[in-house]
Amino acid sequence: MEGDIAQMGQFIGAGLASVGMGGAAVGVGNVAGNYLSGALRNPSAAASQTATLFIGIAFAEALxxxxxxxxLLLMFAV
Incomplete structure (x- = not known):
């Protein structure tokens, strides 16, 4: 019974940590949407902002x- 409670805690913690993956998806959408909005407003400046777009996407995906x-550490840590 005691091991079951510990395992339940691991799964709950892993589920809560997985919320960050959804946050990363929202962040990537936000970065790409703002880039697209700026590119449509000023198409001549869009080419110079492409590197900033990729850096923003990389940071969001890293999180x-x-x-x-x-x-994974919470689920499989002994």
């Missing part, structure tokens, strides 16, 4: 990967 790793 999602970190939350995935935390979820």
């Amino acid at each position: 999602g990967i970190f939350s995935f790793l935390v979820a």
Whole structure:
């Protein structure tokens, strides 16, 4: 019975850590949407902002990967 409660805590913690993956998806959508909005307003400046777009997407995805790793550590840590 005691091991079941500990395992339940691991799964609940992993589920809560997985919320960060959804946050990363929202962040990538926000970065891409704002880039597209700015590119449509000023198409001549869009080419110079492409590097900033990729940096923003990389940071948002890195946070999602970190939350995935935390979820895996919580599930499979002994």
